[in-house]
Amino acid sequence: MVGGADKPKTIHPLFVRVTHWVNAFAIFVMVLSGWRIYNASPIFGFEFPKDFTLGGWLAGALAWHFAAMWLLALNGFAYLAYGLVSGHFRRSFLPISLRGAFDDVFLAMRGLLHHAPGRYNAAQRVSYIAVILAVIVAILSGLAIWKPVQLQTLTAALGGYEAARRVHFFAMAAIVAFLVVHIGLAVSVKGILAAMFTGRAEAPR
Amino acid sequence: MKPPRSKRLSAFRPQIARLERRLFLKQGLSLGALSLLSGCTLKDDDAVDRLLIALSRFNDKMQAALFDPSKLAPTYTEAEITTPFPFNAYYEEKDIPRIDGESYRLQLSGLIADKRPWSLSELRALPQSSQITRLVCVEGWSAIGNWRGVAFRHFLERIGADLTARYVGFKCADKYYSSIDMPSALHPQTLLALDFTDAKYGYPLRLRLPTKLGFKNPKFIGEIFVTNDYPGGYWEDKGYNWFSGS
Known part of the structure; x- marks a missing residue:
């Protein structure tokens, strides 16, 4: 591109930024309302703190859960369609290397991983794909427990109603585990949070 | 204030008194809305409530569209029946209504040609069928039970109910009330159940439909009516989704 060296370039396309923040809101609502629903009949030996x-x-x-599910599903569908059609997934997620992801994690833990704005490292690639899959599993298992009669084939594929409840819980747990790391890094690595709003990386110095 | 975890079936009990006193939309949703949007200058938090109610009505329509009148709920074997079957109501087990079967008469009203009340022996003289299906509670738990009685479609045809009407409503001896859509009422597995595990689950008459959540299966039915005016329901009026299909 002809932009000067001091001109910041777009590293996060507008479509990705918008769907990211809509998704963030939808996930926030789904998880917190889901915890409340879980508390009505806990499947494991604990409850979520009411204040959270x-x-x-x-x-x-x-009411929140069944409202935000539309936002989550429609926004997620738009993001996946964009990612596949625009080439965003191909450009940003490929190649995938589990080995590379482990190497990156160890480098990061020793403070040696250089974060290149605009390029997903191997650990980011693997974790973003994993969380996309977790959301898909959460939606499918959610449908299975919402409609165990009308969508009984899906429910049966997940091992029946009671098994699908557990699948739904663990999909949530995977998403929350991702969020702990994701949000932790987003606020601690300098400069990257702003780029998720503006789309621009700070000019290299 | 926490409901005892081990008593999931009675999870509502400690909250009932409170729930009865407060309006769901005024307090329940608004608190959630405020905590969600505490960073914004939200002047009219009722807008959030209205949005959620509108989406719940939208979900009624989506579920009605998804409902397949010929799709049967999975059935189970006797060995799979949940024992003991969980008791669940908005009151405690000791407060169930005691109804004398001899003098009991099922009342009929609304868009029904023959509104003559029915005794239990008359209901038992109709063809009976049974089902072993899974009851899914709005709280999330489920249990497999055995119910026997009159196919509801057969009963509605027999009394000359207007099958083109939108709703079938139920008034119960325990002051509970609920209503379902006509297509669900006519589903082959919707049963006017006379026989079930124990009287505490709704003697002498309850509705059993595996195509809806447990709270849409009213117990201790005293009156059935057919109408085109939305009748609501005990929990539905407090905020649960009306269609609540499975």
Whole structure:
């Protein structure tokens, strides 16, 4: 491109930025209302702290959950369609290397990983693909427990209603585990959070 | 204030008194909305409530569209029946209504040609069928049970109900009430159940439909009515999604 060396270049396309933040809002609502729904009949020996849940009580939480699911699904579909059609996935996610991802993680833990703005490193590639898959599993298992009669083939494929509830829980757990690392890095690595809003990397110095 | 975890079936109990006193939309949703949007200058938080209600109505329509009148719920074997079957109501087990079967009469009203009340022996004289299906509670838990009684479609035809009407409503002896859409009422597995594990699950008459969540299966039914005016329901009026199809 003809931009001067001091002109910041777009590293996050507008479509990716918009769907990222819409998704962030949808996931936030889905997880916190989901915790409240979980509390109505916990499958494991604990409950989520009430103050970290959304909806006030079960009906409120369900209303949020069944409203935000449309946002999550439609926005996610738009993101996947864009990623596939525009070449964004091909350019940003390929090649994938599990070995490379481990190497990057160890480098990062020793403070040696150089973050190149605008380019996903091997660990980012693997974790972004993993979290996209986790969201897809969450949506499918959510449909399976929402409609165990109308979508009984899907429910059966997940091992039945009770098994699908657990799949739904672990998909959530995977997403939350990703978020802990993702948000932790986003706020601690200098300069990258702003780029997710503006799309621009700081000019190299 | 926490419901006892081990008593998932009675998870509502400790909250009932509170729930009864407060309006779901005024407090439940608004608190959630405010905590969600606390960073914004949200002047009219009712807008969030209205949006959620509108989306719940939208979800009613989507579920009605998704509902396949000929798709049957999976059935199970007797060995798979959940024992003991969980008791769940908006009150405690000791407060169930005690109904005398001899003097009991099922009342009919609304868009029904023959509104003559029915005794239990008359209902038992109709063809009976049974089903072993999974009941899914809005709270998330599920249980497999066995129910026997009159196919609801057969009963509605027999009493000359207007099958083109939109709703079938139920008034119960425990002051519970609910309503379902006509296509679900006519589903082959929708049963006016006379026989079930124990009287506490709705003696002498309850609705059993595996195509909807548990709270859409009213117990201790005293009156059935057919109408085109949205009748709501006990939990539905507090904020649960009305269609609540499975």
